[in-house]
Amino acid sequence: MSILCVGSVALDSVETPFAKAERVLGGSATFFTSAATLFSPVQVVGVVGEDYPLAKLDFLSERGADLSGIEQRPGESFFWAGKYHSDLNTRDTLETRLGVFADFEPKIPDAFKASKYVFLGNIDPDLQHDVLDQVDAPDVVACDTMNYWIEGNRESLNSLLERVNILIVNDEEARQLADEPNLLKASRWIRDRGPDIVVIKKGEHGAILFADDWLFFVPGYPLEEVFDPTGAGDAFAGGFMGSLAQAGNLEATSLRRAMVFGSVMGSFAVERFSVERLIDLSRPLVDKRLHEFHEMTAFETHMGIEQRV
Amino acid sequence: MSILCVGSVALDSVETPFAKAERVLGGSATFFTSAATLFSPVQVVGVVGEDYPLAKLDFLSERGADLSGIEQRPGESFFWAGKYHSDLNTRDTLETRLGVFADFEPKIPDAFKASKYVFLGNIDPDLQHDVLDQVDAPDVVACDTMNYWIEGNRESLNSLLERVNILIVNDEEARQLADEPNLLKASRWIRDRGPDIVVIKKGEHGAILFADDWLFFVPGYPLEEVFDPTGAGDAFAGGFMGSLAQAGNLEATSLRRAMVFGSVMGSFAVERFSVERLIDLSRPLVDKRLHEFHEMTAFETHMGIEQRV
Numbered sequence: 001m002s003i004l005c006v007g008s009v010a011l012d013s014v015e016t017p018f019a020k021a022e023r024v025l026g027g028s029a030t031f032f033t034s035a036a037t038l039f040s041p042v043q044v045v046g047v048v049g050e051d052y053p054l055a056k057l058d059f060l061s062e063r064g065a066d067l068s069g070i071e072q073r074p075g076e077s078f079f080w081a082g083k084y085h086s087d088l089n090t091r092d093t094l095e096t097r098l099g100v101f102a103d104f105e106p107k108i109p110d111a112f113k114a115s116k117y118v119f120l121g122n123i124d125p126d127l128q129h130d131v132l133d134q135v136d137a138p139d140v141v142a143c144d145t146m147n148y149w150i151e152g153n154r155e156s157l158n159s160l161l162e163r164v165n166i167l168i169v170n171d172e173e174a175r176q177l178a179d180e181p182n183l184l185k186a187s188r189w190i191r192d193r194g195p196d197i198v199v200i201k202k203g204e205h206g207a208i209l210f211a212d213d214w215l216f217f218v219p220g221y222p223l224e225e226v227f228d229p230t231g232a233g234d235a236f237a238g239g240f241m242g243s244l245a246q247a248g249n250l251e252a253t254s255l256r257r258a259m260v261f262g263s264v265m266g267s268f269a270v271e272r273f274s275v276e277r278l279i280d281l282s283r284p285l286v287d288k289r290l291h292e293f294h295e296m297t298a299f300e301t302h303m304g305i306e307q308r309v
Numbered sequence: 310m311s312i313l314c315v316g317s318v319a320l321d322s323v324e325t326p327f328a329k330a331e332r333v334l335g336g337s338a339t340f341f342t343s344a345a346t347l348f349s350p351v352q353v354v355g356v357v358g359e360d361y362p363l364a365k366l367d368f369l370s371e372r373g374a375d376l377s378g379i380e381q382r383p384g385e386s387f388f389w390a391g392k393y394h395s396d397l398n399t400r401d402t403l404e405t406r407l408g409v410f411a412d413f414e415p416k417i418p419d420a421f422k423a424s425k426y427v428f429l430g431n432i433d434p435d436l437q438h439d440v441l442d443q444v445d446a447p448d449v450v451a452c453d454t455m456n457y458w459i460e461g462n463r464e465s466l467n468s469l470l471e472r473v474n475i476l477i478v479n480d481e482e483a484r485q486l487a488d489e490p491n492l493l494k495a496s497r498w499i500r501d502r503g504p505d506i507v508v509i510k511k512g513e514h515g516a517i518l519f520a521d522d523w524l525f526f527v528p529g530y531p532l533e534e535v536f537d538p539t540g541a542g543d544a545f546a547g548g549f550m551g552s553l554a555q556a557g558n559l560e561a562t563s564l565r566r567a568m569v570f571g572s573v574m575g576s577f578a579v580e581r582f583s584v585e586r587l588i589d590l591s592r593p594l595v596d597k598r599l600h601e602f603h604e605m606t607a608f609e610t611h612m613g614i615e616q617r618v
Contacts, residue, residue, distance in 0.1 A: 087490055181396055184531050205514040208531065217605050219526040222493050222517065256608040290610055296526050297606045299565040301599055 001245040002041040002066075004138075005032050006106050006131050007121020007234075009046035009057075009070055010078035013094075014273060016228050017086050024274035025056055026080060028121035028144065031231035034278035035238025035265035036119075037063045038286055040245040043112040045069035045131075049077035049100045059279050069109050075100040088226045089203065108134040117245040119237060120164075122146050125156035132163050140250065142166040142241055143195075144233075150176050161194040165250075168199045168237050183208065197255065199240065199262075201233055209259050214252065218259045219296065221267030221289065228273045232266040235278065239265030239286075257290075264289045310554040311350040311375075313447075314341050315415050315440050316430020316543075318355035318366075318379055319387035322403075323582060325537050326395050333583035334365055335389060337430035337453065340540035343587035344547025344574035345428075346372045347595055349554040352421040354378035354440075358386035358409045368588050378418050384409040397535045398512065417443040426554040428546065429473075431455050434465035441472050449559065451475040451550055452504075453542075459485050470503035474559075477508040477546050492517065506564065508549065508571075510542050518568050523561065527568045528605065530576030530598065537582045541575040544587065548574030548595075566599075573598045 012026030033042045041064040048054065048070060061067055076099035084091045106127055113136050120128040120143040128143060143164045149157055150173065157177075161167065167190055175181055178189035187198040187210035198210045204226075206219040240262035247254035264286055271277045321335030342351045350373040357363070357379060370376055385408035393400045415436055422445050429437040429452040437452060452473045458466055459482065466486075470476065476499055484490055487498035496507040496519035507519045513535075515528040549571035556563035573595055580586040 182533060184533050202514070205511070206528070208528075215531065215605060216608070217528040217531075219515070219517075219528065222524060222526075224491060224493050253609055257610075260608055287610075294608070294610050296524060299525070299569055299603070300562055301566070301596075301603050 001116055001248050002043055003036055003117040003119055003241055003245050004043045004045065004108070004112050004115035004131075004135065005029050005036070005119045005121065006045040006108075006128075007032060007119075007123060008078050008101060009044070009048050009052070010080055010101070011052070012230060012274065013079075013081040014228055014230055015083040015094075016088065017084065018225075018227060019273070021228070021273040023079070024276075025053075026230065026274060027078060028123075028234045030057070031234035031269060031275060031278075032119060032121060032238040032241070033060050033065050034275040035235040035269065036242030036245075037065050038265070038278075038281060038283055039239070039242030039261070040117075041065065042242075043069060043109075043115060045106050045108060045112065047071045047073055047100050047104045049073060049075045052077045066112075069107075069112060071107070073100045077101075082230070084229065088229055091229075106131050106134075116140065117241060118142070119241050120144065121234070122149075125149055125153050125160045128160050129156065129163075132160075140165050140244065142168055142237070144168050144237060145173065145177075147173060147176055158193065161190065164195050166197040166199060167195040168201070168240070170201045170203070170233060174198070174200045184210075197250075199259070201236055201266075203229075203232070206263060207236065207259060209255060211252070211255070216252075216256050216259055218263045218293065221263060221293070223267060223270065226270045229270050230273075231275065232269050235269035236262040236266035239263075260290055260293050261286070264293065310425055310557050311352055312345055312426040312428055312550055312554050313352045313354065313417070313421050313424035313444065314338050314345070314428045314430065315354040315417075315437075316341060316428075316432060317387050317410060318353070318357050318361070319389055319410070320361070321539060321583065322388075322390040323537055323539055324392040324403075325397065326393065327534075327536060328582070330537070330582040332388070333585075334362075335539065335583060336387060337432075337540075337543045339366070340543035340578060340584060340587075341428060341430060341547040341550070342369050342374050343584040344544040344578065345551030345554075346374050346547075347574070347587075347590060347592055348548070348551030348570070349426075350374065351551075352378060352418075352424060354415050354417060354421065356380045356382055356409050356413045358382060358384045361386045375421075378416075378421055380416070382409045386410075391539070393538065397538055400538075415440050415443075425449065426550060427451070428550050429453065430543070431458075434458055434462050434469045437469050438465065438472075441469075449474050449553065451477055451546070453477050453546060454482065454486075456482060456485055467502065470499065473504050475506040475508060476504040477510070477549070479510045479512070479542060483507070483509045493519075506559070508568070510545055510575075512538075512541075515572060516545065516568060518564060520561070520564070525561075525565050525568055527572045527602065530572060530602070532576060532579065535579045538579050539582075540584065541578050544578035545571040545575035548572075569599055569602050570595070573602065
């Protein structure tokens with residue numbers, strides 16, 4: 001199953017306590033697609049400026065991405081510069097220049113309209129609506145958002161939720177969206193407004209999937225060095241949706257495994273700058289880490305000895 | 310297998326955003342024993358003042374605790390008063406009166422000295438040494454500590470680590486002890502100083518066990534209401550050690566299950582004030598929640614369909 005992904009294709013300058021990277025590949029669609037193509041083909045819709053090094057995205061085409069929906073327009077590409085603090089959990093945005101992204105109006109190519117899996121990256125909810133207006137009849141619509149839209153375009157976002165099957169957000173966004181600090185209650189608030197499934201990402205602490213009468217928890221992969229956290233959430237979404245599209249259904253077994261692949265891809269993403277680690281990655285390495293997650297979390301419920309009552 | 314537990318037996322006054330409780334059962338040994346006795350007998354060593362409502366500990370004797378090592382001395386019991394902030398993750402200590410606990414010198418009754426499982430609750434490392442000097446030849450020594458001792462009696466604590474098999478601390482304590490923000494590296498630092506096993510508790514985010522060449526992750530149980538977080542860490546330690554002592558070995562299977570029982574007991578502890586929820590608890594309810602943890606974390610690694618390469 002192919003996934004339609006609409007989001008930002010950007011350039012990032014990132015400074016961490018360890019090193020600096022200048023104008024490297026970034027953006028939600030870029031990270032998502034770098035992760036998802038390890039599992040399923042992806043059709044990408046986005047916009048870049050004349051300055052974008054499109055040849056650097058060739059690795060995506062080579063592993064099954066269709067980049068024909070990335071429009072190149074006169075002007076500058078979306079540029080973000082940030083600096084991480086010493087614990088890598090917080091960062092300062094040094095500069096944001098929207099460039100051609102400021103006037104982004106997603107145009108879904110005809111060849112992409114029949115997509116059964118759609119991922120709406122973190123863009124204006126009005127544009128996310130526009131994308132859904134253009135596609136035929138997707139089986140699964142997943143969506144990301146952020147505090148900026150929760151505060152700035154709440155009405156559009158609320159009506160978008162009715163059209164979404166899976167909302168993928170981080171813990172702070174879930175709390176803000178539902179105006180509720182408890183994640184169980186926040187997820188119920190969100191699910192009452194449309195999505196059957198809510199995935200809440202908690203950074204290094206993993207992620208939780210909330211469904212109708214069950215939930216699933218995946219930890220973060222314990223790393224000795226988090227090199228650059230940028231894009232971890234989008235790589236998570238890519239691993240999650242890629243694995244789901246590969247399974248071709250929303251059964252609990254598929255959703256559980258998708259959560260683990262999400263955490264796997266997020267953990268690889270942070271091991272180097274930009275999408276560097278994802279470029280090198282092969283599916284056997286991904287599956288190896290999936291098995292490590294199994295080792296990290298599996299336990300036997302049976303005591304194997306007489307129970308004390 | 311019986312567990313020797315040495316720690317504080319206290320009275321707590323607790324204020325949460327929801328309610329207040331005055332002079333209720335508290336202390337590390339109290340919470341530990343309330344949880345551990347669901348699995349194994351516990352021998353308790355501690356000290357209380359003349360004001361302590363010892364009859365309220367009868368439920369512990371009824372389910373296999375030997376409280377003959379709790380000395381009652383002239384003076385006041387250890388008293389702690391605290392107030393939780395609205396998110397329940399932080400609290401202010403309003404009052405601490407050590408009372409008879411200030412002069413606590415653990416005397417291990419002869420009948421307790423052959424214990425094979427020892428839990429050293431969070432007390433002065435010098436006293437933890439004293440306890441180990443008095444016992445015969447325990448198979449498993451587990452130990453808790455806190456920032457106060459890490460800052461105030463580091464030398465004694467470092468030499469204690471050489472005598473300990475399992476260190477059970479929270480994430481901030483692990484980071485402070487090892488002077489290392491990364492938990493993987495901090496656990497290695499600690500393990501290099503003695504303990505074969507390090508258990509790091511992360512509050513609502515669960516806990517991680519670090520062993521020689523493997524680790525195990527258990528999430529926190531998602532609760533709609535955390536009523537009172539006091540004692541959750543000690544209840545975790547009680548579930549963990551109780552389950553281990555019941556298994557009677559340190560095999561990986563036993564350690565993994567012990568971690569889950571630890572998280573189970575921590576989750577019950579926070580559902581009401583003091584040890585109230587633990588008093589009511591029966592083993593079938595505990596096992597039911599263990600199975601819920603299994604449902605929350607189990608996944609199949611096999612795709613069940615042809616892999617895309």
